[in-house]
Amino acid sequence: MTSERSRTITQSKWFLPASSLVLGAAILVAGLIGRQPVVGVSGLIIMTAFGLFVLLAGSRSETVRGLRGDGRDERFAMIDLRATALSGLTVIIALIVAWLVAIARGQSGSPYDWLCAIGGLAYLIALGLLRWRG
16 A cells, blocks of 8 residues: 555545544454443444544534544644644653552552553654654
């Protein structure tokens, strides 16, 4: 698949709603396998509702069209990049705090330790690759 083709798929107004439906179905299956049908059905309902909202509200909202992909421009791409970076930083800080709390309680720190390691390694690899390419 060429990058032009993948760009077209992700910029379709149907990509995010369809992805939400697929994720909702995965939550349903996981909930049923784990004998937690309420969690599974709730996840499916929430993800389907989100997908429908994004699909139907997109014609009225530049933000939703940008999130959905069919209203993206360079400005929204930069907003998305900054929002992604802030989200990643927030998750990393939360993992570090959770790890510190677990250690302070005399626990092993798992799974926060390996999640922190994955985040740190991903950052270092991305930094190196982006520096090498640019």
